[in-house]
Amino acid sequence: MSQVEDVIKVEGLTKVFNHSLTAVDHIDFSVKHGEIFGFLGPNGAGKTTTISMLITVLKPTAGKATVLGGDIAKQSLAVRNSIGVVPQEYTADEDLTGYENIILCADLYGIPRSVSKKRAMDLLQLVELVGFKDKRVQTYSGGMRRRLELACGLINRPKVLFLDEPTLGLDVQTRAATWNYVKMLKKEFGMTLFLTTHYLEEADALCDRIAIIDHGKIVVIGTPTDLKDSLGGDIITLSIQKDTDITELISKLEHVKEVRKENGGYIIKTASGEATAPLIIEALRKNGHVVTKLSLAKPSLNDVYLQYTGKSMRDAEESRENVFKQRMTMRRARQ
Amino acid sequence: MSQTETKIPQTYPEEERVSKNRFHGLWALTNRDLKKWYQNPVVFIIGIIQPILWLALLGKAMNMNNLFSSIPGMSQAAVNLAMNHTFGTPDYFSFMAMGMVAFTTVFTTAFVGISVVFDRRLGFMNKVLSTPVNRSSIILSKVISASIRSVFQAGIVTAIAYLLGLQLGANFTAFSVFGVFAIVFLIGFGLSSMFTAITLRTTRMETPQAIFNLITLPLMFASSAYFPIAQMPDWLQAVANVNPISYTIDAVRRLMVFSDGYGPILTDFAFVGVFAILVTVICVVLSWKYLNK
Numbered sequence: 001m002s003q004v005e006d007v008i009k010v011e012g013l014t015k016v017f018n019h020s021l022t023a024v025d026h027i028d029f030s031v032k033h034g035e036i037f038g039f040l041g042p043n044g045a046g047k048t049t050t051i052s053m054l055i056t057v058l059k060p061t062a063g064k065a066t067v068l069g070g071d072i073a074k075q076s077l078a079v080r081n082s083i084g085v086v087p088q089e090y091t092a093d094e095d096l097t098g099y100e101n102i103i104l105c106a107d108l109y110g111i112p113r114s115v116s117k118k119r120a121m122d123l124l125q126l127v128e129l130v131g132f133k134d135k136r137v138q139t140y141s142g143g144m145r146r147r148l149e150l151a152c153g154l155i156n157r158p159k160v161l162f163l164d165e166p167t168l169g170l171d172v173q174t175r176a177a178t179w180n181y182v183k184m185l186k187k188e189f190g191m192t193l194f195l196t197t198h199y200l201e202e203a204d205a206l207c208d209r210i211a212i213i214d215h216g217k218i219v220v221i222g223t224p225t226d227l228k229d230s231l232g233g234d235i236i237t238l239s240i241q242k243d244t245d246i247t248e249l250i251s252k253l254e255h256v257k258e259v260r261k262e263n264g265g266y267i268i269k270t271a272s273g274e275a276t277a278p279l280i281i282e283a284l285r286k287n288g289h290v291v292t293k294l295s296l297a298k299p300s301l302n303d304v305y306l307q308y309t310g311k312s313m314r315d316a317e318e319s320r321e322n323v324f325k326q327r328m329t330m331r332r333a334r335q
Numbered sequence: 336m337s338q339t340e341t342k343i344p345q346t347y348p349e350e351e352r353v354s355k356n357r358f359h360g361l362w363a364l365t366n367r368d369l370k371k372w373y374q375n376p377v378v379f380i381i382g383i384i385q386p387i388l389w390l391a392l393l394g395k396a397m398n399m400n401n402l403f404s405s406i407p408g409m410s411q412a413a414v415n416l417a418m419n420h421t422f423g424t425p426d427y428f429s430f431m432a433m434g435m436v437a438f439t440t441v442f443t444t445a446f447v448g449i450s451v452v453f454d455r456r457l458g459f460m461n462k463v464l465s466t467p468v469n470r471s472s473i474i475l476s477k478v479i480s481a482s483i484r485s486v487f488q489a490g491i492v493t494a495i496a497y498l499l500g501l502q503l504g505a506n507f508t509a510f511s512v513f514g515v516f517a518i519v520f521l522i523g524f525g526l527s528s529m530f531t532a533i534t535l536r537t538t539r540m541e542t543p544q545a546i547f548n549l550i551t552l553p554l555m556f557a558s559s560a561y562f563p564i565a566q567m568p569d570w571l572q573a574v575a576n577v578n579p580i581s582y583t584i585d586a587v588r589r590l591m592v593f594s595d596g597y598g599p600i601l602t603d604f605a606f607v608g609v610f611a612i613l614v615t616v617i618c619v620v621l622s623w624k625y626l627n628k
Contacts, residue, residue: 052461055465056464056465056627057461057464057465057627058627059627077467080465080466080467081467085462085465087458087461087462087465088458089457089458089459089461089462090457090458091457091458091459091461091462093367093371095370095371095374095375096367096370100370104363104364104367105466107359107360107362107363108359108360108363108463108466108468109359109466109468110356110359110360110467152462156466324456325456325457325458328456328457329458
């Protein structure tokens with residue numbers, strides 16, 4: 001397969017369940033070679049449905065998508081051969097050992113045993129599970145299970161790796177370790193990664209680009225920085241000793257976009273908080289004002305997320321099957 | 336070797352990845368299910384104890400021979416004649432024990448449906464579906480592993496029945512055992528395909544259990560497992576005569592405990608074989624349609 005610029009290309013992809021529930025509604029996006037692309041959204045927004053279509057497990061109702069140049073509907077076998085999948089659930093067999101599980105995955109890809117034995121050992125080394133390879137998976141901790149899933153997803157040496165909620169239910173340490181693996185796969189192996197998450201800090205820390213999906217539609221796509229900038233920049237909160245109006249004075253300064261007086265203080269929107277803060281202090285001192293309090297806040301991805309998806313909680317009706325799967329995942333993650 | 340050994344190269348030979356065998360992964364999946372069985376001592380031992388209980392309790396309690404011989408004035412010869420006439424063997428235990436071979440097959444294969452639902456619920460099914468493994472292999476692995484288990488269980492039941500006093504008929508030869516294994520494998524194939532087909536779209540645990548309870552009872556009692564078909568009312572005979580379990584049991588009895596020749600044993604094999612092929616084909620075709628939603 002030749003190098004494809006857009007590793008994943010999605011045009012008008014749609015999935016309607018039972019002729020009534022539109023889970024994914026005409027979405028378009030593309031993922032470039034070597035990129036970590038994050039799919040973010042509330043529960044029931046269509047993340048898992050989208051990833052399921054891309055890994056050829058669900059058939060799209062309408063639209064088109066290609067992965068590494070292969071059509072997900074018409075060339076599904078070629079797509080399956082060249083992608084790796086790390087599902088949300090812990091799919092490794094509890095009754096088998098870690099090593100047996102990896103070999104099982106290799107067999108599913110039709111990798112001859114002569115090749116897979118060595119590859120399995122390499123991967124166990126990569127995810128630091130060599131010491132536990134002959135232990136049954138039921139004795140593994142959540143983090144170990146996650147690493148084993150990762151190893152299984154890499155057995156066919158995929159060019160694109162799909163990760164569905166890779167850190168669901170994991171503790172902070174294991175989550176950080178998982179992030180390191182993801183970063184390493186991109187850096188060392190030049191792999192393209194597509195991941196879904198609803199942890200914002202995860203998307204911020206890992207992803208080169210993010211798409212926020214809600215109600216089956218993509219509401220915004222961009223780099224984490226661009227998305228944060230799109231909210232209008234940083235916020236400086238300021239109080240001074242005297243009760244004189246300084247709105248006009250600050251408005252004239254460089255980078256400042258908006259000044260608002262509120263509760264005896266001032267809220268200043270600026271393109272760059274770091275650059276503006278010294279200017280404000282300098283200008284106020286020149287005019288004989290004394291600054292009593294100053295704080296600087298940068299918009300987080302949280303703010304971006306809430307801006308685009310709204311603050312209401314999602315009580316999306318979930319299928320029994322999905323609820324069960326998620327409960328199992330959370331429970332096993334904490335083992 | 337150096338650290339770079341673990342690195343995933345950008346380019347790699349295609350033949351290292353893509354299998355040319357259409358059914359790659361079939362044995363791996365089958366073996367997974369088998370391992371869950373034979374590596375789990377509890378499941379394995381219960382599978383052996385259960386037929387012992389059935390044989391010892393039901394088989395020995397229903398002592399037809401005593402039923403007749405306790406009648407005043409009945410000679411043992413008359414009892415044997417009556418028993419032979421009705422059951423084809425003078426010993427009801429031997430008659431029923433061979434019915435039990437089919438009975439354990441129904442139970443063993445019924446659990447396939449539950450394992451399909453489990454794989455779906457735990458996400459294993461989706462994981463497998465995202466690999467290039469043939470969709471038919473996913474289903475066939477379930478069917479083959481259940482058939483192999485059925486054959487093993489049939490062997491256990493036969494061995495236990497022998498220890499509890501099974502009276503082998505004049506038809507019995509060393510090859511009979513292989514004949515029993517063959518027909519059990521066929522019926523196991525058919526039944527597990529049937530149970531798998533029923534659960535292909537199910538996500539609820541309760542559904543296969545309910546269906547299993549609904550099907551097994553008529554499947555067992557509308558067959559010759561406990562009672563000869565000739566003595567049944569007409570309407571029940573009609574059902575029993577199309578029940579593949581009846582044909583399986585007939586073949587097993589002819590091979591093991593009957594003494595009057597093999598009779599229509601080829602018909603038995605043909606009927607069960609056609610049933611197995613038909614149901615498996617239907618199940619595989621349904622799996623193409625329903626495994627990918």
